[in-house]
Amino acid sequence: MGEYYMPAENDGKFKQLMTWIKDKKRPRPSFPRAIQIQTTSYCNAMCLFCGWKHTHNTQPQGHMEDDLFKKIIDETSKHFIGRISPYLMNEPLMDKKMPERIAYIEKNKKPFTRTKINTNGALLTEDMSERLIESGLRHLWVSVQGYTAETYTESMGIKKFNILDNIDKFLDIKEKKGAKRPKVSITTLDTTIVHDELEYAKKHWAKRDVTFKIHQLDNRAGDDISKLSARKPQLKRDCDLFLKQAYVLFNGDVIICCHDWRRTVVLGNLYKNTLEEIWNSDHFISLIRQYQEGDFTNLKICKTCTG
DSSP: OOEEEOOOTTOOHHHHHHHHHHHOEEEOOSSOSEEEEOSBOOOSOOOTTSTHHHHTTTSOOOBOOHHHHHHHHHHHTTSOOSEEESOSSSOGGGSTTHHHHHHHHHHHSOTTOEEEEEEOSTTOOHHHHHHHHHHTOOEEEEEOOOSSHHHHHHHHOOOOOOHHHHHHHHHHHHHHHTOOOSEEEEEEEOBTTTGGGHHHHHHHHHHTTOEEEEEOOOOTTTOOOGGGBSSOOOBOOSOOHHHHEEEEOTTSEEESOTTOTTOOOEEEETTTSOHHHHHTOHHHHHHHHHHHTTOOTTOHHHHTOBO
């Protein structure tokens, strides 16, 4: 997905076009280009770098009702959207109906819209693997935060070290089925815990012919995890996430960012309004203008966010 910017109030279409050509940044669209949907808020891990560890006991948790999920997908499928991801600040495979939800998206979305989930893979059983492949899922990203039992458990708080076997079994099932999808990508954060294992990881995944990505650590908009970062974090000041992506919690609340674990900025609720109405609301536009002006009075999570 490309970079986006918020046009000034008096910017006309021609000026927006010129900015796109010159700066390679598109004007904020009238409907999000991607959406993340939290079908369940739960996770089976306790990652040291994740907001779940700090907020699971302080925020309400639950599961999304089927009618709300279908309402969101039905609206989203009417628009030109690049990606629909049925997860947000949770472990998607905690939702036993995940393959059926993906199948519903695939059935109703426009042809070029991609479906994608990020999972820690601990629940990627053979049965779940079969169902995910049959669902039509386009992209499966698996987060592997340790390549020995010791580093894995230290990073993620999951005692059973079955992740590498689970991925191998998934790839075997996919090959036996002759399935082209989903495309599998492995992601690892460059933390002080796993840093010395990254060279091994590169070789390990190269042998399995899957995409391997090393990502830098961010602070999940406020938590101090500087001791885990393999590099010095930098404050984010030109973030465009809220210019192109929408984030929906299990209860229908639309929040401003995937890092807002404490749900400090709620833009609206999809039981009361459509996503298009919330996306174009005066409240949301005002917050974007405040961010542009460096006013974090109502955006405290943005003030301390690093990447």
